[in-house]
Amino acid sequence: MKSPNFLIFLLSACVLACSAPVKQETGIVTDAAKSRLDSALTDMVESGMVAGVSALIYEKGEEVYFKAEGFADREAQNPMDRNTIAIIYSMTKPVTGVALMTLYEKGAFQLDDPLEKYAPEFADMQVFAGVDSITGEIKLEPLARPITIRDITRHTAGFAIDPNQPGLGELVKAADAGNRNNTLVQMAEKMGKVPLMFQPGTQWAYGPSVDVQAFLVERISGKPYGEYVRENVLDPLGMKESRYFVPEGDRDRISAVYRKEQDGSLSQVPDSLAHSFNTQEWPLTPGGFGLTSTVDDYMKFAQMLVNGGTYKGTTILKPETVKLMATSQLDENITERMWLPSKGQVGFGIDFAVRLREPASPEENMGVVGEFFWDGAASTLFWVDPENELTAVLFVQVMPFAGQVHKRFRDAVYGSYRED
Known part of the structure; x- marks a missing residue:
């Protein structure tokens, strides 16, 4: 028979355990968000919205989510994975902006x-x-x-x-x-x-x-642009996979590019056309397009930005310069803005769109005031959320630009729009 003192001890322990506060998840990418992300990415592929997708998210300096789904080359049955090289098109622009600054x-x-x-x-x-x-x-x-x-x-x-x-x-x-x-x-x-x-x-x-x-x-x-950006941005950040010219030994990792047809099906753009800029060295080194990258490589760039210009002890820009780039430079009297309003409640800084206000309707992309971001013609996307110290990189390769892919991804990260 147990002693009275032992029984009292057990009863006290039970009371303490039952009354202990339940540990609450903190941050943006909670288990619920991860579940939403898994479902969203899987559905993108299964519904035929994209052939393949990879997503990488960091929060407070740590990787909190990665998933690759579907195919980098559906016809060859090459899976989308962490080492897949994507053509990032206009996501080249922020890299150029940093080089300029x-x-x-x-x-x-x-x-x-x-x-x-x-x-x-x-x-x-x-x-x-x-x-x-x-x-x-x-x-x-x-x-x-x-x-x-x-x-x-x-x-x-x-x-x-x-x-x-x-x-x-x-x-x-x-x-x-x-x-x-x-x-x-x-x-x-x-x-x-x-x-x-x-x-x-x-x-x-x-x-x-x-x-x-x-x-x-x-x-x-006084230096060729390709050399300058390599020496002052890409190499210091360790972005070895971010380049204009992809050598032959790495070309089997370049994702195919797909075109969404009017009936909703995906057709592969011939590699000879889709990859032509990156499999030959051309005289033109454009600032607005042309780079390829992997999700991990581009995340180094995003992490540098969320850390105020420094990544793993290497400083590319001062914090005040990053803040200047992430501050809208558009006067309110500039009312003709092409398709920029389709990005939501945004202005435009130095080579980034900048979110000025919360989404105003369920149709708009979710996001946080103060975030800055850009995307690419094949529907790639990245953003920097300074408030939550969150950075996200999404790689797909589908044209024309698929805004719904971005909405699904953002809604999965932040949760759906809620009326106040």
Whole structure:
């Protein structure tokens, strides 16, 4: 028979155990979020939204989620995995912005300096003002003010982009500034001869501004852009897999690119076309597109940003510079913003969209005020959430741009929209 003192001890222990507070999950990526993420990624593949998907999330400096689902190459039955190389298209832009801002920190330029101060290729530009209805001649007007460096970091420079625009489009096609056989200098020379499509600073229009940033880095630093970004951003961060040219030994890891057809099916874009930029070394090293990467490689870049410019003891930028980049540079009076409003309640900083307000409806992407992010033409995505010290990288390879993929992923991370 147990002694009375022992029975009292057992009873006390039971009372203490039953009254102990239940440990609450903290952070954003809880078990519930992981379950939502697993379901969302699996459904993306099973529903035929994408052929394959990989997602990596860090919170407070630690990996909290990774999953790869489906195929990098469905036809060859190559699974999507951690080492899959994706073509990141416009997710190249923030990398270029960081490279440019390393020169800003050295005092090499100011954001409101005229671009022509460093690049006379853009001096004496004019603005397209329509086509004369009688003569058919293009009408031009002088600049109200020069293009500034701030303009090329926030897409307000006015560079012409539409080859189908009456009058101006023919000049865009004839210049062929973005031809991959051009050097950055040749690109700039050709762009400088095409009239702007609007006065600088009056509209937001996505275009080749970040390619001009790469040219400016090359001009100011005196080094080829590809060398400068490698030496000052990619190599210091250990981003060995982030590159324009993928050597032959690594090409079996490049994901196929898929096109969503009108009937909802996915068809593979021939590798000879989809991978052509990255399997040959071209004269053009664009700032706005062209890099490939893996989820882990790009996460190093995102972690550098969430840590205020430093990653594992290596400082790329000062915290105040990262904050400047992540602060909207768009005046409220710039109301013509192309498709930027489709990104939600955002402004635009230096090569990032910046969330200004909470989502206003269930249709908008979930996110946190103060986050900054960008994406790529094949529907890749990354964001930096400073409030929660969270960074996310999502790789798929499907065109045209699949915004619903991003919504599903963001809703899984943060939970669905809730009415107040």
